[in-house]
Amino acid sequence: MASKLRTCFVCWNLSAFNSNGNRIVRVSFPASCKMRHRTLSSSQNRRPQIKPSAERGLPQNQVEEGDTEVLSNNEDFVESSNDTAAALATNINGAEQAEQLSSRQLEDLLGMIRNAEKNILLLNQARVRALEDLEKILTEKEALQGEINVLEMRLAETDARIKVATQEKIHVELLEGQLEKLRNELAQKESTEGKYVESLDLQNGDSSDANPLSNKDSIHSLTEELNSLRAENAYLKKAIESFKTQIIDVKNNDERLVVLEKERSSLESALKDLQSKLSISQDDVSKLSSLTDECKDLWDKVENLQSLLDKATKQADQAIIVLQQNQDLRKKVDKLEASLEEANIYKLSSDKLQNYNELMQQKIKLLEDRLQKSDEEINSYVQLYQQSVKEFQDTLATLKEESKKRKVDEPVEDMPWEFWSQLLLLIDGWAIEKKISVDDASLLREKVWRRDRRISDTYMACKKQSEDETISAFLRLLSSKTSPGLHVIHIAAEMAPVAKVGGLGDVVSGLGKALQKKGHLVEIVLPKYDCMQYDRVHDLRELDVLISSYFDRQLYKSKIWIGTVEGLPVYFIEPYHPDKFFWRGKFYGEHDDFRRFTFFSRAALEFLLQAGKKPDIIHCHDWQTAFIAPLYWDIYAPKGLNSARICFTCHNFEYQGTAAASELESCGLDSHQQNRHDRMQDNSSHERVNSVKGGIVFSNIVTTVSPTYAQEVRTPEGGHGLHSILATHTKKFIGILNGIDTDAWNPSTDAFLPVQYSATDLQGKTENKQALRRNLGLSSADVRRPLVGCITRLVPQKGVHLIRHAIFLTLELGGQFVLLGSSPVPHIQKEFEGIANSFQNHDNVRLILKYDESLSHAIYAASDMFIIPSIFEPCGLTQMISMRYGGIPIARKTGGLNDSVFDVDDDTIPSQFRNGFTFVNADEQGLSDALVRALNLFKNNPESWKQLVQKVMNIDFSWESSSAQYEDLYIKSVTRARAAKRA
């Protein structure tokens, strides 16, 4: 904070002078200081702003004081800001020292700036005064110089006159001398002439009159000349006297001039000093600007720290929010009680107050109720917390025990599942080919199961030895038997990625892998379809043995193939039956599906029996393998395959596998026995049997794929005719939400994607969007144009009319739509082909009507939104996959969608769970509302959208917790069975 303010001061161009030397005060901020100035201007609102001194009517020397006042005001602010900064700093260990250090440095800097600013102002003032003085002196000097010049001229004139006067004086003196002489001569002559005249008078009377007259005239003129010269002389003397005084004045002026000259040079040196000081100050100012940059850096750091702190604060706020609410309520109650007390005092004096009192009491009651509720909530949270702490402690204890046990057994951790699965298949092969006994095989299997180091070492050592030598080495290993986990065998019609139509395939591999990770021995039995993705099966090979199983009153041979899929051991059954049950180029949808899968179910059990397997759990899925349950108890348990408990999972109650009761006979089930209301008889037709009903009746554990769907199928509307049988078997029926295989569905490792990405690096998602647009020929012009995806089987359950509506609405609202799907229902397929054709070359819509695994990954990665408008949805995986890839689901609130998608605008749901857009009614209006809300958020609030995307990408949809629930069910069932056996 301090650095924030100081940077502003540095930016100020505090003062300057105009050309007339008048002071102008300016305050200017560079654009780079915008944000920081916001803080300053808020303080300016509260304080008088800095104005030019003229405006404020202050003498110039008071401007600094005014500025200092503002500075000191701001210092208060700096101090309070420093307090805040210090408070912030206490929360951030690493930042603390740096913050304190920078505060001190900044304070020093502030002091320096203030001093520099004062100095600059003083210097400028002095400089102006000096300039003014200098100017005066110069004008004075010029005037004096003029006077001196005049005087000098007059002096020169006077000198010339004096010269002339002197010469005239000399001349006059000469004349006076001559005059004297003439007088003397005249006197002599007069005396001589008298005597002569007297004699002449006596002799010539006329001649004596002429001469005396001419002499008198010349004397007179000479006298006059003499007098004028005397007057001139006197005047000249006076002039000389005045010139002399003037010369003295000039001398005095010269002395003054010297003094002024000295003053001028001293002022000039002072001016030079000031100029050098000014340049030093300017250097200081430039240093300050570099400090400004440092300040900016420091400020950025402070801002970073602040954002970190904000995050931490938000988390803390959330954590204490309930508590605060509670405290608030308590305070309100206290306040109200106080007001009530007050009100009581005045109660008697006023009816109004009485009413008020009653109102208050009601409010208090309400608040107390709320308080109680909130207390209850808190208590329930506390209980939950305590429970989870207990669970955590239990798990910890179990883990400790397990780790102790592991230390003793030392299982091999560093071999891939692939290795153990291959070992299992090797042992099974020997057992099935009768090269080792069933008992030895099961002992060896257990060693593999425990990932025993000795068996892996033996296998490695025997790699180059013959099969007989290897078998002997293995048999030598047989020792004591322990049972570290469960042996679970899944028998199913699908397994991702080798044979997948929908979610069933994902569940079999996802759950299988999760159980395997938990330490259980997991095996899978599948039909060997001709259309499987063989490139995803590792080390596929056929065993040198044929299994004979009963069908249509005779035995049919089946070939057993072994291989690993996703690290799981898989047995593929290939029937040698003339109907070529699994050579149809597709998984389902054949006229004889019922026969195909009754054959497979029987052959699978036959294989387990003949392979000498002793599983703890046989887990069958959907109607195709639901026959396992009645077959197991009716036929195979009596034959010796009796170690197992049967778990049946119905992934969709819409598909129940019904047929004429007589068709059951083919696989050896007694149709009369089974066609009973409490067994396999179909509830809507008494001549038919129902495979799913058989699964429910004959299994020890019955599950479906989400808690909400488990509730829905218990109702007549949702149960597809099976709600009553579910009611009968309600105790063993439970809904467990599916997970997804987070290894297979992982945008940061997905090999199907052109660019991998994660929640922390979403650029890759944009690149995938552009890549998909290029591949499908959609417009890439507007990167931000929202892309809505949909990947689904096109069946009525999925809300096909709403999907169609979504295509047109998205287009109308300026988005792009990509659909990947195919339909087993001809008229739906045809309808969508029509839509696909009409948009064949459209810029913003593309429909791809086929099954395409790699394209599905690309669409998940490219989509901003994903629609799942199902009429009903047992679990649904696409919403979870889409979220894992950063696509926001727009889903109808039904079944598993209701358990996994929570509306961002639904205040009744805690905000941390909100992850998508939902709608209740399965109509166009409902979908439109959700789609419009999603598109609006996308367009109008990109930052919130990004946060939502990152949030959903981080949700844990793995099998971790769901597989634990299955594990729990298995263990309980097995334990009950063992206890019953012992009893």
Ligand code: ADP
């Ligand atoms: P359901 O099992 O009812 O078909 P889910 O949502 O449980 O529906 O599972 C659908 C699974 O099938 C998802 O993994 C989805 O990606 C995949 N899927 C559906 N249709 C296609 C298709 N046309 N191409 C590729 N994958 C598809």
